[in-house]
Amino acid sequence: MTAISVQNMNVWFGTGALRADAVLDVSFDVNEGEIFGLVGESGSGKSTILRAMVGLVPTWSGTMQIAGETLGKKRSQAFFGNVQMVFQDPYASLHPRHTVDRVLSEVMRLHGIADVDERIVQLLDDVGLGAGFRFRYPHQLSGGQRQRVAIARALAPKPTILLLDEPTSALDVSVQAEILNLLADLQQSQGLTYIMVSHDLGVVGHLCKRIAVMKDGEFVEVLSVEAMRRLEASHAYTKHLLASSIQSVS
Amino acid sequence: MIEPLLNVENLWVRFPSRNADFDAVRGVSFTLGQERLGIVGESGSGKSLTGRALLRLIQSPGIVEADRMTLHGENILHASEARMRQLRGGQISMIMQDPKFSLNPVMSVGQQMSEALRAHKKVSKSQARIQTIKMLDEVAIRDPERVFDLFPHEVSGGMGQRIMIAMMLLPNPKILIADEPTSALDVSVQIQVLDIMDKLVRDRGMGLIFISHDLNLVAKFCDRIIIMYAGRIVETCKASELRQAKHPYTLGLLNSVPNLEHPRDRLDVLKRDPAWRDAPSVSACQ
Ligand SMILES: Nc1ncnc2c1ncn2[C@@H]1O[C@H](COP(=O)(O)OP(=O)(O)OP(=O)(O)O)[C@@H](O)[C@H]1O
Ligand SMILES: Nc1ncnc2c1ncn2[C@@H]1O[C@H](COP(=O)(O)OP(=O)(O)OP(=O)(O)O)[C@@H](O)[C@H]1O
Ligand SMILES: [Mg+2]
Ligand SMILES: [Mg+2]
Numbered sequence: 218m219t220a221i222s223v224q225n226m227n228v229w230f231g232t233g234a235l236r237a238d239a240v241l242d243v244s245f246d247v248n249e250g251e252i253f254g255l256v257g258e259s260g261s262g263k264s265t266i267l268r269a270m271v272g273l274v275p276t277w278s279g280t281m282q283i284a285g286e287t288l289g290k291k292r293s294q295a296f297f298g299n300v301q302m303v304f305q306d307p308y309a310s311l312h313p314r315h316t317v318d319r320v321l322s323e324v325m326r327l328h329g330i331a332d333v334d335e336r337i338v339q340l341l342d343d344v345g346l347g348a349g350f351r352f353r354y355p356h357q358l359s360g361g362q363r364q365r366v367a368i369a370r371a372l373a374p375k376p377t378i379l380l381l382d383e384p385t386s387a388l389d390v391s392v393q394a395e396i397l398n399l400l401a402d403l404q405q406s407q408g409l410t411y412i413m414v415s416h417d418l419g420v421v422g423h424l425c426k427r428i429a430v431m432k433d434g435e436f437v438e439v440l441s442v443e444a445m446r447r448l449e450a451s452h453a454y455t456k457h458l459l460a461s462s463i464q465s466v467s
Numbered sequence: 468m469i470e471p472l473l474n475v476e477n478l479w480v481r482f483p484s485r486n487a488d489f490d491a492v493r494g495v496s497f498t499l500g501q502e503r504l505g506i507v508g509e510s511g512s513g514k515s516l517t518g519r520a521l522l523r524l525i526q527s528p529g530i531v532e533a534d535r536m537t538l539h540g541e542n543i544l545h546a547s548e549a550r551m552r553q554l555r556g557g558q559i560s561m562i563m564q565d566p567k568f569s570l571n572p573v574m575s576v577g578q579q580m581s582e583a584l585r586a587h588k589k590v591s592k593s594q595a596r597i598q599t600i601k602m603l604d605e606v607a608i609r610d611p612e613r614v615f616d617l618f619p620h621e622v623s624g625g626m627g628q629r630i631m632i633a634m635m636l637l638p639n640p641k642i643l644i645a646d647e648p649t650s651a652l653d654v655s656v657q658i659q660v661l662d663i664m665d666k667l668v669r670d671r672g673m674g675l676i677f678i679s680h681d682l683n684l685v686a687k688f689c690d691r692i693i694i695m696y697a698g699r700i701v702e703t704c705k706a707s708e709l710r711q712a713k714h715p716y717t718l719g720l721l722n723s724v725p726n727l728e729h730p731r732d733r734l735d736v737l738k739r740d741p742a743w744r745d746a747p748s749v750s751a752c753q
Contacts, residue, residue, distance in 0.1 A: 259623060260623045260626050306565070307565075309568070360515065361509075361511065362511055387650060395736050423731075461653075462654050462727060
């Protein structure tokens with residue numbers, strides 16, 4: 218079954234002479250239970266694709282089907298029960314005057330999740346924070362702690378599809394490992410579908426089977442993780458990306 | 468002996484609360500010369516607060532205490548707020564971990580960069596614009612003239628980081644504290660940005676504190692490394708000797724890095740030993 222189908226997506230900002238095209242004729246399908254990776258140059262349009270999917274950028278054309286729903290301008294309440302996004306910039310997605318407890322309980326009440334109390338404790342535990350962080354405000358958290366609250370909030374309404382924009386780039390490697398293991402476990406036990414944006418090929422390669430490479434708003438190629446490991450890229454940009462990543466780990 | 472750029476002895480950052488005070492930084496000591504000093508450590512270990520304490524940017528009710536905190540021999544622990552404002556941005560700059568949050572949302576990025584430059588250097592408006600665009604170009608921003616007029620919410624995550632870096636480097640500080648400056652950048656852009664910082668250290672004798680959770684990056688890029696755990700320094704070494712690190716925490720961090728070429732089903736996670744927290748902080752003075 219196809220969980221996500223995007224055909225001929227274009228996304229732009231501004232009009233007339235000020236128009237900037239951020240995404241150009243992008244098409245891809247993601248199956249239920251698949252983890253699809255998105256890598257590419259900074260500013261190439263990765264976040265914009267995810268933001269258009271959740272309805273944050275109105276200026277797009279093409280067709281999008283997610284979780285059986287054909288998307289128009291607005292997203293229904295049920296859509297956000299199914300589809301959640303972790304934003305690249307955790308500060309922007311957390312209300313500065315709401316405690317962690319409030320952030321998590323509001324999203325659960327909105328989507329009719331029972332046992333809110335128990336689940337908050339469980340979620341905080343899952344993301345490696347623990348109940349001690351429950352009544353903190355965003356400014357009382359470190360960068361990585363804020364990012365983990367954002368991940369907990371996305372998981373809270375029990376979505377089936379998660380759009381993850383650099384979910385672990387603010388995290389140190391040990392916490393990153395915990396989060397990646399958690400995402401892998403959830404995917405296996407509940408068959409979740411993810412799209413994962415990351416600039417770290419090690420991270421993408423760890424979770425994803427198929428990976429799209431972006432440059433200047435376009436998909437330059439889609440390749441399997443095995444091909445990526447064997448450095449079998451056809452496009453010059455992918456080759457360049459792989460070469461610089463390999464150099465940097467050794 | 469020449470006076471180091473920065474000299475910090477027994478630095479504490481404490482948050483008083485009704486129940487029990489929380490000590491986020493617990494007695495760290497280090498010096499910074501004209502070098503690249505890396506600070507690594509897990510999330511919440513006190514890296515950012517150490518950086519912010521040096522600029523005296525800890526929000527109340529937080530308290531900063533130290534036996535000594537000097538910049539070029541000048542006592543900055545007790546300097547007036549007016550003096551600190553002079554030093555911040557001009558002498559000692561910090562690239563914050565949340566770049567977009569640190570930018571003014573209602574002013575174009577170019578305008579705020581130019582104004583920041585003009586606050587510390589005597590240059591005309593048009594000169595500031597030229598220098599700003601040149602700096603944006605240096606941090607590998609494409610089409611810098613278009614980006615000059617964008618607002619912070621209109622730039623991508625990686626562009627935001629590079630804008631912040633460019634803005635902090637413009638006034639040519641003596642000391643730069645870079646808090647996870649390249650965490651949103653792919654390796655090829657990362658290398659370009661690091662080259663710029665590197666040049667400033669080599670050619671202009673800047674001192675750089677480079678906070679990062681990326682051990683491989685720090686090992687390659689820095690001269691010395693401080694490894695923090697629970698507000699203390701558990702180990703310090705030459706960057707080239709990180710692979711020979713001895714502390715089990717450092718080894719644990721090294722082992723949890725996913726690697727494209729050597730896939731594993733599950734990643735190792737750290738098993739934390741309560742004794743790590745109690746061991747006294749190691750001095751990283753030179
Ligand atoms: N609201 C906006 N108004 C104008 N331009 C925008 C807006 N949002 C994004 N852009 C532009 O769209 C392009 C793509 O941005 P996007 O955030 O999708 O990049 P990205 O691939 O996620 O990059 P990064 O890896 O740096 O996060 C950039 O050139 C950016 O300046
Ligand atoms: N205003 C505050 N009140 C109480 N505790 C705070 C406050 N600000 C930070 N802390 C705590 O201090 C500790 C150290 O925070 P710091 O931001 O220095 O961590 P860090 O090492 O930079 O982590 P990260 O890699 O996640 O950014 C954290 O446990 C954090 O929750
Ligand atoms: Mg992005
Ligand atoms: Mg930090």
